[in-house]
Amino acid sequence: MVFYILLLLAAVGIAGYLAGRGKAFQVVGGEVRKLHSLPSQHGTYVALFATLPALFALVIWGLGSPGIETSIIKSRFASELAGQGVPQVEAFIRDAKAIAFGGLVGFTDATKEAAAAAYRSLHTTSLTIISAVCALLAFGGFLYSYRNVSERFRARHVVERVVRVFLIACSIVAVLTTIGIVLSLIFESLLFFSEIPFFKFLFGLHWSPQSAFTGAGTAAGEVNEDIFGAVPLFVGTLLITFIAMLVAAPVGLMSAIYLSDYASKSVRAVAKPVLEILAGIPTVVYGFFAALTVAPFFRDLGQALGLGVASESALAAGVVMGIMIIPFVSSLSDDVINAVPQSLRDGSAGLGATKSETIRKVVLPAALPGIVSAMLLAVSRAIGETMIVVMAAGLAANLTVNPLEAVTTITVQIATLLVGDQEFDSAKTRAAFALGLVLFCATLALNVIALRVVKKYREQYD
Amino acid sequence: MTDITAAPLPPGRTPSIHTDAAAKSRLKSRYGAEMRFRWLGAGAIGLAALFLLLLLSTIVTQGLPAFRINSITLPVNLSAVPADPAARAGFDYAGVVNDALGAKFPDVTGRQERRLLRGIVSTGSGVILRQQIENDASLAGKTVDVQVPLDDFADLYFKGLLAESAAPQQLPGVTVSAASGDVGVTFSDDAIARLARSVGAIEAEGGVLRLTSGAASLLLDVGGGTVKLTEVGPGNMAKGTVYEALDASVSTASPAVLRTITTPEASRKITDREIVWLDRLKADGAITSGWNTIFFTSGASREAELAGVWGAVVGSFLTLIVTIAVAFPIGVAAAIYLEEFAPKNRLTSLIEVNINNLAAVPSIVFGLLGLAVFLNFFGMPRSAPVVGGLVLALMTLPIIIIAGRASLRAVPPSIREAALGIGASKVQMVFHHVLPLAMPGIMTGTILGMAHALGETAPLLMIGMVAFIVDIPGGFTEPATILPVQIFMWADFPEPAFQQKTSAAIMVLLGFLILMNAIAVILRKRFERRW
Numbered sequence: 001m002v003f004y005i006l007l008l009l010a011a012v013g014i015a016g017y018l019a020g021r022g023k024a025f026q027v028v029g030g031e032v033r034k035l036h037s038l039p040s041q042h043g044t045y046v047a048l049f050a051t052l053p054a055l056f057a058l059v060i061w062g063l064g065s066p067g068i069e070t071s072i073i074k075s076r077f078a079s080e081l082a083g084q085g086v087p088q089v090e091a092f093i094r095d096a097k098a099i100a101f102g103g104l105v106g107f108t109d110a111t112k113e114a115a116a117a118a119y120r121s122l123h124t125t126s127l128t129i130i131s132a133v134c135a136l137l138a139f140g141g142f143l144y145s146y147r148n149v150s151e152r153f154r155a156r157h158v159v160e161r162v163v164r165v166f167l168i169a170c171s172i173v174a175v176l177t178t179i180g181i182v183l184s185l186i187f188e189s190l191l192f193f194s195e196i197p198f199f200k201f202l203f204g205l206h207w208s209p210q211s212a213f214t215g216a217g218t219a220a221g222e223v224n225e226d227i228f229g230a231v232p233l234f235v236g237t238l239l240i241t242f243i244a245m246l247v248a249a250p251v252g253l254m255s256a257i258y259l260s261d262y263a264s265k266s267v268r269a270v271a272k273p274v275l276e277i278l279a280g281i282p283t284v285v286y287g288f289f290a291a292l293t294v295a296p297f298f299r300d301l302g303q304a305l306g307l308g309v310a311s312e313s314a315l316a317a318g319v320v321m322g323i324m325i326i327p328f329v330s331s332l333s334d335d336v337i338n339a340v341p342q343s344l345r346d347g348s349a350g351l352g353a354t355k356s357e358t359i360r361k362v363v364l365p366a367a368l369p370g371i372v373s374a375m376l377l378a379v380s381r382a383i384g385e386t387m388i389v390v391m392a393a394g395l396a397a398n399l400t401v402n403p404l405e406a407v408t409t410i411t412v413q414i415a416t417l418l419v420g421d422q423e424f425d426s427a428k429t430r431a432a433f434a435l436g437l438v439l440f441c442a443t444l445a446l447n448v449i450a451l452r453v454v455k456k457y458r459e460q461y462d
Numbered sequence: 463m464t465d466i467t468a469a470p471l472p473p474g475r476t477p478s479i480h481t482d483a484a485a486k487s488r489l490k491s492r493y494g495a496e497m498r499f500r501w502l503g504a505g506a507i508g509l510a511a512l513f514l515l516l517l518l519s520t521i522v523t524q525g526l527p528a529f530r531i532n533s534i535t536l537p538v539n540l541s542a543v544p545a546d547p548a549a550r551a552g553f554d555y556a557g558v559v560n561d562a563l564g565a566k567f568p569d570v571t572g573r574q575e576r577r578l579l580r581g582i583v584s585t586g587s588g589v590i591l592r593q594q595i596e597n598d599a600s601l602a603g604k605t606v607d608v609q610v611p612l613d614d615f616a617d618l619y620f621k622g623l624l625a626e627s628a629a630p631q632q633l634p635g636v637t638v639s640a641a642s643g644d645v646g647v648t649f650s651d652d653a654i655a656r657l658a659r660s661v662g663a664i665e666a667e668g669g670v671l672r673l674t675s676g677a678a679s680l681l682l683d684v685g686g687g688t689v690k691l692t693e694v695g696p697g698n699m700a701k702g703t704v705y706e707a708l709d710a711s712v713s714t715a716s717p718a719v720l721r722t723i724t725t726p727e728a729s730r731k732i733t734d735r736e737i738v739w740l741d742r743l744k745a746d747g748a749i750t751s752g753w754n755t756i757f758f759t760s761g762a763s764r765e766a767e768l769a770g771v772w773g774a775v776v777g778s779f780l781t782l783i784v785t786i787a788v789a790f791p792i793g794v795a796a797a798i799y800l801e802e803f804a805p806k807n808r809l810t811s812l813i814e815v816n817i818n819n820l821a822a823v824p825s826i827v828f829g830l831l832g833l834a835v836f837l838n839f840f841g842m843p844r845s846a847p848v849v850g851g852l853v854l855a856l857m858t859l860p861i862i863i864i865a866g867r868a869s870l871r872a873v874p875p876s877i878r879e880a881a882l883g884i885g886a887s888k889v890q891m892v893f894h895h896v897l898p899l900a901m902p903g904i905m906t907g908t909i910l911g912m913a914h915a916l917g918e919t920a921p922l923l924m925i926g927m928v929a930f931i932v933d934i935p936g937g938f939t940e941p942a943t944i945l946p947v948q949i950f951m952w953a954d955f956p957e958p959a960f961q962q963k964t965s966a967a968i969m970v971l972l973g974f975l976i977l978m979n980a981i982a983v984i985l986r987k988r989f990e991r992r993w
Contacts, residue, residue: 016512160889170795184834258503284915284946356499386920436830
């Protein structure tokens with residue numbers, strides 16, 4: 001039905017365009033130069049006025065009507081639903097909807113059938129209303145704008161203002177996304193912190209939310225506060241990130257130096273694509289590689305050396321994550337190193353320094369703020385990386401800094417807490433949002449610091 | 463300075479500090495350091511290349527076998543299939559396939575052995591047969607050769623990935639006491655005992671070597687059948703079990719072929735009996751190896767030989783359509799506004815900072831956003847491509863905006879001034895002149911963003927795209943999975959055949975990524991103008 005309304009609106013829009021354009025031609029008797037705006041602009045003006053208000057109404061209806069319908073149903077069946085818990089009421093509504101509009105029905109009874117019938121009639125009413133409103137708005141808008149079309153009418157200004165509003169709205173989407181992220185994280189986290197004290201979460205040493213409830217069953221509302229201590233996760237994340245940076249920082253930096261200062265053209269023609277391919281490989285592939293090849297390799301190596309290496313060791317996940325970050329570090333450092341002016345290198349060479357001395361004593365100190373910022377961004381990337389650790393790191397939260405043991409990370413826990421079927425209103429799932437908030441804040445802080453470092457310490461040479 | 467160096471050294475004076483022995487050694491060490499530094503750089507590049515090579519070669523060598531599949535052709539008697547399609551409901555198609563297989567091995571009678579034998583054909587063979595009959599009703603009532611896939615373990619055996627075997631040896635002068643059951647075997651010499659000892663047989667009393675399931679399997683092809691040796695010794699004597707009936711007992715010394723499966727039976731997923739059967743079928747020409755069309759045409763399955771990527775590919779495609787439909791217009795519009803219209807004020811600088819920060823937000827956080835806002839707040843369906851597409855769109859939006867702004871900025875101001883000069887309005891200038899010129903760059907950035915979105919996994923785990931979905935998704939709101947998530951799920955399956963499937967799926971994914979990047983490169987090369 002909504003689809004047909006949209007189709008009709010599109011037809012009205014096209015008709016409006018043609019009508020507006022035709023009228024613009026007609027009012028000046030074909031002498032277009034007499035018009036203030038082009039005929040096509042008059043046409044667009046009519047089309048916009050005929051469709052946009054109706055479209056708005058439709059969007060608002062689409063967002064608002066399901067909630068209103070549901071609340072009406074709830075109030076109508078209040079007596080039947082009295083005394084039931086929130087999940088039961090939700091299940092009731094879900095089933096009633098499924099019976100009414102098709103879908104997976106859990107089980108059905110007379111009350112649900114009645115509710116479904118009520119739903120159907122309500123929906124028909126609301127559809128009729130919105131259809132009428134759309135028709136009215138489209139017709140009214142069309143008439144109003146069509147009457148406006150005249151020789152001196154500034155249709156272009158109106159159209160361009162609409163275009164500009166559309167452009168602004170689109171750029172606001174990015175801001176809305178950020179607001180959405182922050183609000184959803186904070187909202188769920190606040191609910192979480194109302195159950196679990198903030199400091200127990202941030203400084204607790206024990207993490208096992210899978211056993212979150214002291215008793216079994218839905219009635220067990222008692223949440224054990226002591227098992228939401230996230231410190232093991234922070235330590236695990238930092239450990240894996242540290243290992244990753246141990247691989248990525250030297251390799252990435254040295255390859256950037258080599259590519260910018262030593263490599264011949266042919267070497268660069270090969271090496272650049274290699275790094276680009278490394279950067280383009282999806283993280284799930286790295287994860288598979290870590291779990292399948294690297295982790296068993298380290299385990300066997302450890303066995304040969306007489307060391308007990310866990311099959312999901314932090315080492316394997318860290319090393320593979322390091323490989324993944326190499327191109328990131330390298331391309332950022334490359335930009336920074338290339339930004340050091342040639343005159344500094346020439347001056348150093350003129351004093352008799354070799355190339356490596358120039359790089360170590362002149363170029364790198366000059367590029368240091370940029371390199372530090374690149375490393376911070378790489379750390380932020382490593383902290384937020386999910387798939388490698390989900391596939392190759394452990395699930396058990398061990399509080400250890402031994403890279404040979406299995407540790408778990410923030411992202412792994414978010415993924416394991418939220419993947420699978422469960423209701424989204426337990427302390428367990430909210431814990432994932434609290435972790436997400438920590439992750440978001442950490443990466444944001446790192447990015448801000450990275451930017452500040454560059455701004456504050458960069459030397460202006462030119 | 464030139465005067466000093468030009469003047470010849472007076473006789474008898476020692477060389478300066480720049481040319482004496484200490485200076486030379488200093489210079490040498492400096493050049494050494496230079497060389498080391500250079501090699502360190504080359505080593506870093508080499509290491510990165512080595513990692514890439516290792517990764518790709520692992521994936522390719524693992525994945526290639528999954529592109530082929532071994533099938534078995536069986537003469538299936540379809541006389542029992544009802545001619546009337548309506549009466550076929552509930553007909554046991556798998557049963558007739560199993561009967562056809564059983565007919566190949568009439569002497570396999572035991573319950574357990576029959577079950578083992580059935581296991582070498584895919585459990586989906588009944589479904590495949592049913593489809594064939596539905597497509598061609600004239601098959602019912604006849605006996606036709608039907609090709610069905612082998613079970614994944616049998617398939618892996620033929621690919622040589624499950625059991626290793628040594629080269630077969632020709633042995634002269636072997637006798638066997640009976641044609642079936644437990645038999646005694648004599649060899650011409652006691653070389654067999656040495657062989658048995660070398661492959662891990664356990665010493666028992668009386669000079670007997672017992673070949674347990676922890677040792678390699680010795681299979682003796684003799685007199686038209688196969689004997690599995692269970693005990694060797696003393697001397698040239700041996701005992702065995704007939705796995706495939708001989709024509710008759712072999713009383714006169716005859717030549718035989720000894721096959722050694724070096725992987726012990728206990729540590730492989732296929733038994734000696736199955737190996738004997740499979741080798742017999744292969745020798746009969748019933749096994750054919752072909753291009754694995756199932757992998758490219760079917761959806762997910764718990765059975766490795768029936769699992770395919772097509773469902774995931776379609777899911778990825780639907781998701782990306784939503785992503786591009788949302789992210790491209792919004793991203794381009796935002797880029798145009800920020801680059802061409804935005805006044806320098808706090809709002810626009812806020813938006814700019816925002817976009818840069820959004821590009822650095824971990825992808826899993828976008829998954830949390832999708833879960834909290836799209837699923838829980840707006841009540842959109844779980845596992846649906848439309849939600850996945852929206853989440854990925856928000857994630858790629860910053861990439862498209864940044865790329866779009868860069869290519870808009872690359873259009874020289876002269877174009878804008880010329881357009882304004884001949885009376886175009888600002889909107890006309892942008893949409894008629896600047897945007898068309900910037901479009902190739904924007905498209906390139908968009909395709910790269912889409913490639914990035916195609917490989918993204920973590921946010922889609924959050925919105926339930928990990929569900930096990932067998933059907934090929936038919937719409938934007940139907941449950942679907944996508945290629946990277948399929949890879950993630952298969953990587954967790956314990957069956958060895960799924961490891962190959964995972965690698966093969968990765969190859970498919972990388973293929974799509976290469977394709978998209980190639981298109982981006984071509985676009986850039988063909989259409990991008992340097993001003």
